[in-house]
Amino acid sequence: MAEPLLLVDSISAGYLGRNVLHEISLQVEEGSLVAIIGPNGHGKTTLLRAVSGLLGLHGGRIALAGADIHRRRPDEIVAAGIIHVPQGDMLFPDMTVLENLQMGAYLPAAAARMNQRLDEVFALLPKLAERRSQVASTLSGGERRMVGIGRGLMAGGRLLMLDEPSLGLAPILIDQIYEVILRLRAAGRTIVLVEENVARVADKADRIHLLDNGRFVWEGAGSELMSRPEILATYLGG
Amino acid sequence: MSDVLIQIVASGLTVGAMYAVSTIGLSLVYGSLGMLNMAHGAVLTFGGYIAYYIITTLGLSPLVGAPAAVLVGAALGLAIYVVAALPLLRTRAFETSVFIATIGIGAVLENLMLKLFGAYPLPQPLAAPGGIIVGRVHIPAQNILILVVSLALMALVAVLLQRTRIGRAVRATAQNREAAQLMGVRVGHVYALVLAMSGALAAVSGIMVSSLTTLSPTMGADPMLKAFIVCVVAGLGNIYGAVVSALLLGLLEAIAQYVVGVRFGFATLLILVIVVLIWRPYGLFGRRQVVRL
Amino acid sequence: MSAASRRDLVVGLLLLAVAVAIPFVLTTRYIVTQATLFFIWAIVVTQWNLVLGVGGIFSLAQMALFACGAYAAALLGYYLQVPLWLGIPLAGLVTVLVSMLVGLACLRLRGPYVALLTLAIAQVIYIYIINDTDCFTNPPSGCMPLFGGVRGITKFGELGFRDLFGTKFYVANYYLTLFILLLATLFSIVIIRGPMGLAFQALRDNPGYALSRGISRFKYQLWLFALSAFFTGLAGAVYAANFRAVGPDVFSITLLLFLLSMIVVGGLGTIWGPLLGAAALMLVDEGMKEFSDYRNIGLGVILAAFVILLPQGLVGALAALWRRRRSRA
Numbered sequence: 001m002a003e004p005l006l007l008v009d010s011i012s013a014g015y016l017g018r019n020v021l022h023e024i025s026l027q028v029e030e031g032s033l034v035a036i037i038g039p040n041g042h043g044k045t046t047l048l049r050a051v052s053g054l055l056g057l058h059g060g061r062i063a064l065a066g067a068d069i070h071r072r073r074p075d076e077i078v079a080a081g082i083i084h085v086p087q088g089d090m091l092f093p094d095m096t097v098l099e100n101l102q103m104g105a106y107l108p109a110a111a112a113r114m115n116q117r118l119d120e121v122f123a124l125l126p127k128l129a130e131r132r133s134q135v136a137s138t139l140s141g142g143e144r145r146m147v148g149i150g151r152g153l154m155a156g157g158r159l160l161m162l163d164e165p166s167l168g169l170a171p172i173l174i175d176q177i178y179e180v181i182l183r184l185r186a187a188g189r190t191i192v193l194v195e196e197n198v199a200r201v202a203d204k205a206d207r208i209h210l211l212d213n214g215r216f217v218w219e220g221a222g223s224e225l226m227s228r229p230e231i232l233a234t235y236l237g238g
Numbered sequence: 239m240s241d242v243l244i245q246i247v248a249s250g251l252t253v254g255a256m257y258a259v260s261t262i263g264l265s266l267v268y269g270s271l272g273m274l275n276m277a278h279g280a281v282l283t284f285g286g287y288i289a290y291y292i293i294t295t296l297g298l299s300p301l302v303g304a305p306a307a308v309l310v311g312a313a314l315g316l317a318i319y320v321v322a323a324l325p326l327l328r329t330r331a332f333e334t335s336v337f338i339a340t341i342g343i344g345a346v347l348e349n350l351m352l353k354l355f356g357a358y359p360l361p362q363p364l365a366a367p368g369g370i371i372v373g374r375v376h377i378p379a380q381n382i383l384i385l386v387v388s389l390a391l392m393a394l395v396a397v398l399l400q401r402t403r404i405g406r407a408v409r410a411t412a413q414n415r416e417a418a419q420l421m422g423v424r425v426g427h428v429y430a431l432v433l434a435m436s437g438a439l440a441a442v443s444g445i446m447v448s449s450l451t452t453l454s455p456t457m458g459a460d461p462m463l464k465a466f467i468v469c470v471v472a473g474l475g476n477i478y479g480a481v482v483s484a485l486l487l488g489l490l491e492a493i494a495q496y497v498v499g500v501r502f503g504f505a506t507l508l509i510l511v512i513v514v515l516i517w518r519p520y521g522l523f524g525r526r527q528v529v530r531l
Numbered sequence: 532m533s534a535a536s537r538r539d540l541v542v543g544l545l546l547l548a549v550a551v552a553i554p555f556v557l558t559t560r561y562i563v564t565q566a567t568l569f570f571i572w573a574i575v576v577t578q579w580n581l582v583l584g585v586g587g588i589f590s591l592a593q594m595a596l597f598a599c600g601a602y603a604a605a606l607l608g609y610y611l612q613v614p615l616w617l618g619i620p621l622a623g624l625v626t627v628l629v630s631m632l633v634g635l636a637c638l639r640l641r642g643p644y645v646a647l648l649t650l651a652i653a654q655v656i657y658i659y660i661i662n663d664t665d666c667f668t669n670p671p672s673g674c675m676p677l678f679g680g681v682r683g684i685t686k687f688g689e690l691g692f693r694d695l696f697g698t699k700f701y702v703a704n705y706y707l708t709l710f711i712l713l714l715a716t717l718f719s720i721v722i723i724r725g726p727m728g729l730a731f732q733a734l735r736d737n738p739g740y741a742l743s744r745g746i747s748r749f750k751y752q753l754w755l756f757a758l759s760a761f762f763t764g765l766a767g768a769v770y771a772a773n774f775r776a777v778g779p780d781v782f783s784i785t786l787l788l789f790l791l792s793m794i795v796v797g798g799l800g801t802i803w804g805p806l807l808g809a810a811a812l813m814l815v816d817e818g819m820k821e822f823s824d825y826r827n828i829g830l831g832v833i834l835a836a837f838v839i840l841l842p843q844g845l846v847g848a849l850a851a852l853w854r855r856r857r858s859r860a
Binding site: 339504 | 636791836
């Protein structure tokens, strides 16, 4: 079996000395779409932050294509190819859409392909092209989400992590976002998705991991999950 | 009457432009690091002294003196980053600690200058002679030089920030540090760059201030305080607002000094500032930097 | 009573016993007056520590409040012939009023803004005092500006200890100052260990929770600022009474550096830190008299070094040592 692209090995992490994640493990195969679900506040975002280096580990290791990354700086991890599109977008509020996208391609390897990437992103998300000179703080929620994702795509990268891409959006916008995600997946990208809304990912993800109280309590294919109503009820409130 | 007006505008704009130059550095440092650099005044003064030393003591040309002062200012900024900011960045009380640490560093620098150059005020050699006549008012060439240099520097900084990759990285770090990290920005380098820039700008500001008055080891305290006040009025972290506020404050100070005398000029200014802040705790152009509880 | 409070009581009583005994053991006038000065600085520093370390208020106005107390006592005595016995507590109250004005203006703002504004306000007061050349009165000794100008104010009365105790009057000064220090320290302990201390801790660690419990940062900070100003003002007044002169030198940056170093060296936010720091710095200052040239450089280095390398101060270092000893035993 091929080595997984991302290996999370028994990691513990948390804030102010306390652990939020308790020795959890995860493998992501290249080209797959993996979803992490679970109740809010149970560690999903913490997990992504640990992978992208914003949070240090209290134990365990994380490897990308075999190479340890858990002790490296966030900017080094980005350079290695892990792109984290954070929850709540975290756009640069006083910069325009275009400048936000340009920041996405900050690293030299991506900057060299700046125009090409911009074309690709604008093709995938045409609304952004229209609003390229608009300042980010004046955008609507849906537009912000698009910019956040577009910004993440500018970097290229081997692994794309999206934290709650449907958060706070109207259903029609969520449809659009997921359409984009599926197109990326079809193009061969490896994607890790944190999602609170199980129904959205159940039929789309290759593998689903259920994170409860900082521990993985279930993993399997989406179809399996929908046929296990007891799990849905216990952890996800039906 | 119009003579008085010209006088006020001329000196007000000059002083305002000088404040603007050093304020940009302070605002950048606070915007990206969240750090109040209390050693800023000392670095400012040091710049003036280096120019003096190189031009007067060593007898070299001003073309060597001025850049040397700027380089020393940048080096001091970098040193402050390494000695104070870097070790404290991960701690919980970063703002308080780095504030106190820079007070200490400022004191050290100031007294170093006192030991090296003495307390007696020295003339700044980097001054242009002569002047022009506008209406019936004599405007010193030095004021015009200061205004021109300040505007040039501000334009340079603006270009750097708006049109270069590293400038974008600086702005991104100031607007959202974690997001910048997720873009691959090495924020440690950004901080070092920002502090170095701030030091360089302070040095230039020091040369300008001392050219209008004299060079003395404690001369930096007043301009630093005023630069901070400008930052506060504009809203800490807002650079363009800071420039506008600096010019405004320069003019206001000139008016206040004319109306109530030099002695009360600063006091009047301060009362105005306090009133502004009570009305707009975010500063005139600031945003969500302040919590009103 | 909790273990911590018991420990505080023991330490406090020990220190008090030592302090009371000193004038009988070390009888030289110089030592006793230096100790009195130490008490004065200790009062200011314990209060500043509350404001800065517990309340989280970036105030640089402490010295200005100290000066306020000193000047208030002097002015009351000089112009209105108010006897110092009354003048000292009145000065404390005046300082409270001034601090409330300053607090109302500054405390709604975030940390850095407070620092700058308090510094600016202190600076403005200083500039006003030294630049005021208009003669408010004209006594035989010369032109006297309202606040004394550069020369300062003298001849504002006495505590009367010379009449009561003759040549040993300075011992009376000593005990008076010690008494005020005792009150100030008790106040400090009550604040830190009491509900206000807890409230400030909540504000620091979990602002959202604090807000939901109705803890208003502004109100708590204003109270702390005002109450601590009372003792600071008292210290200033006693300083004036002790030296029988008050001048703008109380605004000097050197003095501010000196006192700030005491807090940092001792341990910001702790109960005994300020006292330890004050003692340490006064001893070092005494020992380094020969190198007075380098005093400010030394202070700056101490300040920066402690804040960067030993942020918990001496108290923190000692506590860590103590913990290590106990875990080994």
